[in-house]
Amino acid sequence: MSGPTRILAIADSDSYVKWGAALLAQAPEDWERTLLVLASPVLPSSDQLDAALNGMDHLGAPTIVDLSALAVRISKTQPDVVLLSVRGPLVKVVVRAVVGAARVRPVIVSGLPGISIPATRKAIAHRAQVDLFVLHSRRETREFSALAERMGIRQIFGLATLPFLPHKSPGQGQDGDVIFAAQAKVPWEKDDRLALLSWLAESARRHPYRRVVVKVRATRGEAQTHAERHDYADLMTELDPPAPQNLVVAGGAMSEHLAGAAALVTISSTAAIEAIALDMPVVIIDDFGVSAALINTVFEGSGLFGNSADIVEGRFKRPNRGWLEDNYFHGPDQDDWVHGIEDLLVQRASGDFELKPLKHGAFGGVLRRAWDRKRALGRFDRSWSGSIALVIGTPARWALAVLRRLKRMMRKPAAARQDDEVLTTEQEDISELVEQPR
Template sequence: MLVIGDSDSYIKWGAALASRLPPHWRRSLIVLRSPVQPSARQLEAALADTDFAPDDVTVAELDELPSLIDTHGPDAVLAAVRGPVVRVVARAARRAQWRPVFVTGLPGITIPAVRKAIVYRAHADLIVLHSRREVRDFTALTCDMGHEQRFALATLPFVPDDPTPGDPDGDIIFAAQAIVPREREERMLLLGWLAECARRHPGRRVVIKVRAAQGEPQTHAELHDFASLMPELDPPAPANLVVEDGPMSSHLARASALVTVSSTAAVEAVAAGIPALLIDDFGVSPALINTVFEGSGLFGSSDDLIAGRFALADPAWVHDNYLHGREHNDWVEQLEGLVDLRDRGQLPLRIPSDRVVGGSLRLAWDRRRALGEYDRSLSGAVAAAVGTPARWAVRRGRRLARRLP
């Protein structure tokens, strides 16, 4: 398997998933040059607890992928990249002489199932999902779309088989996200609640666990990071409220509780038997990526956070959502079946020609959006010059239309 990754969170997922392959599989990892390429420090954290080390990684331009695929001759390529980038990588992979099985997936929490997630990944021979509910919901969605797609089930790969149970007297970990909540005012509210929790529990550290230091790239751009907001707290933050990065597994190993608005870290905590809290003061909605936790018994308010009230997840929710037991996984079986079909010449390319509005200009636009300044092609520059104002006009028109009676 040749893993192609872009941002730190997708690299973490792809490296962890490839590490779950049986021993007879060899694994290689390429990091795509892009605006979200992780720093050396982020890459080291992303590869923690996987079979990869930073020295194992090849960094490559998009245009180098076809020759690298031909050189490696992999049975499978795993596109561990953001949704819009999957089809860009797929188009590059098709220029190779070698035909691997093309695999991608939806790392983390992907409920509710949305059409765009399927459209972005329509080139894939196999899409890996991580709960029985996801497989059920995405299968129903593709049927409604009239779209045929193979889905496979894999336990979240970064959840260990025997997770460390945490420390009952340890840290209270807040799993921060770049865009949930998004607005500055909401993030200041959240920071204030965390500070008050720290004041009420002076014997424990309250750790705001971030994915990146200020200025480092992330999957989603963070406009208001907690470290820069901390000095604005009034009254000032107590000494036991801190901001730290590093692997989530290391933080959970010394955690007494996990707090978040929405994060797969909550699933990691549940797997380890660590009490958790999903703060619902901002609501429960697809925009907040937290509807999947309905029925889990983990939702609570800022009052619960401040008081230190945390809970264990409902067992029925657990088995349908991400922690179903590895005996139910079928992704390796499906993958090896597709490799066998490929070997027998019975695995046709999916969507053998790209039928998109805009033709070659649209393909150049997709590439430009995926790579930003790392796309140095003339067609990409032309597509940006035409597409950027056109996209603004379309979005402006939609906003105006929504305001009309």
């Protein structure tokens, strides 16, 4: 192969833009690196793009393209590597567009933008056709590899240090802000969110010399990777007694908030890993439990779990050193994702580089492909075939889900527990793809 390796990253939501851009920054400097944003129902606002790309000026402002324009771009530029930094259900849609437009199929890479424990069947099934699946800890690689083997899916996994981990000293010390890293999906219920806000408000009252910041990913009218039912800014008005002035809701880049912070509080946000990298104390809230649904089982053994009393009193925690090595803080010499791509480029040059077939979600032919596209892109897919497929496919999908649930209820408890993982991720797919008002 002559000339530098050309790698094109395609991203959709704000969290995937942040991950894709940061992973591009880890690629070799002599590679030609480009970032595009795919128009979809979770298209970030300009403020969200600015926050996601904070500190990555070398990439420039990304071009926003629809699926047709993306295919034209692939046809013209013929990248060697395509990084799919998009939500799971969109991966196979973009793979089809890329493969259809490329004269020589590029190496296709994908991954997950943060904490990915527990490993889920859907995460693997959606990315079954990619050549390299990037993960960020030894534990993630171990658990995903074991699950892929059980599913009968041949997959290569690459290890990369979580690409947006900061590499500088923390800012304000113990008198700085306390940041609560909010998440769209956890906690889900309104009462739980109000309870959490009330603990933060009480902490702010007891420590009037510092701000308590509810750091959100999106403000009203902005989309994000997961739909959010109860907005924290709206809930603030329902607090009784009213919120103190030093409890605030704010957006923006997490890196900027952490630069002036004393501690971080969350249920399961990847921001906890960013805070640990800054040697900042953390509390992982366990009042709502520890479970796969809360995405916080990864913190078992970390020593970071705390409750509402810890938040109110300002008792923050440090991680157990033994937990760090297996969870996101391995040595950089263990990263092998670039080496994995280089091996695949050699295989590509040999001519023996067939696209892997889809093992799940391929039934239905042309109608299924149109349904996949419409479901993932919403109003950004303007094809008649997509609209027709959605009308036909949606009732069939829900009927199939009901049949699967009935089937689960009739199985033995062990088998039912195994399928709980599938049910959870199917519900995630539906919530992720709800088109939000713009």
